[in-house]
Amino acid sequence: MQIAKKYFTEGLIQLTILLSLIGVRVDIDSYLSGYYSPLIEINLGPSSAYTQTPFHNLRDTLDGYSVHPKCPELDYFFASRRLLDEVRTLGSPRFPTQLNAWLVHQVSAAEEADDGPSTSNNSDTSPGLESRGDEARDDSEHLPDSGQEVCQTTSELGRGPCTAGACGFLKEEDEAKVKEEEEPAPLTQLAHSSTLEQESLLEGITALSNPAEHHPPAIDIENWNNLLSLSVTDLEELDSLVTERLSDLEPDITTAISQDVSLHDAMVTGAGVFGVTSEGVGSRPVAQQQRTLFRLESTGSSHSDASPGMAVGLAALPFASVCNLTGNVLQHSALGGCLDEAVFDQINQLGLEGLDTMDTQLMGCLEGIDPQVLEDLDSDSGLSLESSSGGPVSPGSSEMSSSSSSYCEDEGGATGYSSEVDSLPSKGLVDHSTWSHIDQSESVWHDHSYSSPAFLDPPSVTLSHKGIKEEPLSDDEGQQFDQRDMSRDEMRARAMYIPFSVLQIVNMPVEEFLEVLEGHGFSPEQVTLLRDIRRRGKNKLAAQNCRKRKLDAITGLQEEVERLRAQRDRLLREKQLTAKTMGAVGQQIKQLTRDVLARLRDDSGQPLNPERFTLQCGANGRVVVQPVRRPAVSTSARNKTDKRKKEKKQ
DNA sequence: CGATGTTGTCATTGC
DNA sequence: AGGCAATGACAACAT
Structure with a gap:
């Protein structure tokens, strides 16, 4: 996708x-x-x-x-x-x-x-x-x-x-x-x-x-x-x-x-x-x-x-x-x-901020789009359940109206539960009664999920991965897909009458979370569920970040490998070129030596044999003729080594 | 239908 | 001590 x-x-x-x-x-x-x-x-x-x-x-x-x-x-x-x-x-x-x-x-x-x-x-x-x-x-x-x-x-x-x-x-x-x-x-x-x-x-x-x-x-x-x-x-x-x-x-x-x-x-x-x-x-x-x-x-x-x-x-x-x-x-x-996902994020924002005026416009924009395609668009969303794909129908996004604006899921990891969410005084935390009033009686926030009657009824939990994806759909379609598109935790929360969305639960500061746990008269089961939802939500993001980092690390290493490989190839080419140059220079020196020696005469007036003499350039720049050292030493050394080998064999 | 990729979740560790 | 990020491992699902 x-x-x-x-x-x-x-x-x-x-x-x-x-x-x-x-x-x-x-x-x-x-x-x-x-x-x-x-x-x-x-x-x-x-x-x-x-x-x-x-x-x-x-x-x-x-x-x-x-x-x-x-x-x-x-x-x-x-x-x-x-x-x-x-x-x-x-x-x-x-x-x-x-x-x-x-x-x-x-x-x-x-x-x-x-x-x-x-x-x-x-x-x-x-x-x-x-x-x-x-x-x-x-x-x-x-x-x-x-x-x-x-x-x-x-x-x-x-x-x-x-x-x-x-x-x-x-x-x-x-x-x-x-x-x-x-x-x-x-x-x-x-x-x-x-x-x-x-x-x-x-x-x-x-x-x-x-x-x-x-x-x-x-x-x-x-x-x-x-x-x-x-x-x-x-x-x-x-x-x-x-x-x-x-x-x-x-x-x-x-x-x-x-x-x-x-x-x-x-x-x-x-x-x-x-x-x-x-x-x-x-x-x-x-x-x-x-x-x-x-x-x-x-x-x-x-x-x-x-x-x-x-x-x-x-x-x-x-x-x-x-x-x-x-x-x-x-x-x-x-x-x-x-x-793009961002479109739906922004749909969400529009639905939140200017719903009265922008709703129809947005719906008009989305009318011609195949819902299936929209679904596909969100299908690879790591945080599809609450964040990016939430769009106008996302309960989490709707309630946490600010999250979408700052949310960019693929952006450097799971940033869906952004700090922006906490920083924005949207509907992050609403009172128990107020929340239900708003979400059920008013569709001000395009909250298709919570505004649907299904919210009050404990949904028949169908825990499928498909269900964690949400699609920006029209109100009717959104209600149809409402239950199916909820995340498991979202459905659990609804089933337990938790008056907070997963986004809220996950993103609220710990102090507020503790206050929520203490101040709402939740049953132990509800408290446990709230903690689990919070833990899973945070861990989900952590996992996404972790994976992204891992992939980034792999990519970085691959790039490093490529870079080093290119460097190695370059050095090998330089080495070969240097060897060729050295060989050519050696040949030139040999030829020059032969020419020089051919022009020189020994005591008997004979040209110097290039096989027996060579030219040596001294440190002071003077060039002197020296007799070639016979490889007697090398041959003797070779003999010695041969003898050693024979001795070892024996 | 198996291989592979994706995603959520759990357990654990360390800060 | 508790919260949380990080991460390996696993399972479920998608492709």
């Missing part, structure tokens, strides 16, 4: 390239960055699962070694960067900045929040690209100042169908600033990535005729602005900066850009309307409610101050754009069934 995932990611990248060729901008980069953002947290998290990961990441990134086959996400990441870099190096004029693309994202997201998944509207009759382009044109026409002028401008800027110049720059600037503020101490690779983005930003500003490099969709920027509380003033400064840059350019271009700026501003103001992000206005009450609920139970001392919204938004928002794309395109392509 990792192959399928890889195909999907590669395919997504290729799709991005194709879309870029026709002028549609897809921000797979930010998507991947959002997906791999846990890399940043790896260094920060106290969990050993995190501390395990950096070494092979650094090795892979710094030494240029091949990516570990068991770490496909790294492969994806670097492959994506490589491919995107290749695309970007092809030349900017062919990839004009796409106002329409991100505008579609924005509009579709907002509309879908109200009207349901619009991405599937056109998918029946046209591929995603065409439908996307149509939407883009339609959207641009709806806007007051965009439209024909913009298209006319873009025809001059590049071959893209309908482009505008500056909006991408603005967004890129925003993203760069956001990344700077957001990632104070990223890993090397990500830092490099961020640097690349900033460099490209500068390039984009200074070269307007080259406007179409990598531009994250505005949806990311807008939401990141929300997430990071980036002031509108900053955006205005950016706008003014771009406007200055544009002042030297052609009037029509400037016009188009000014229109983009206005659109951008409009989007800035409309971000609150969009409001599905964690820091957004719309979701704020939800987050506060979650926090309140959390504090009802937890002392919260161990929870960090990390903003849940940030983590959620970073993961969710890139997905929104990607989902919009994949939702349309993948329905008609072989890639359609190969959604």
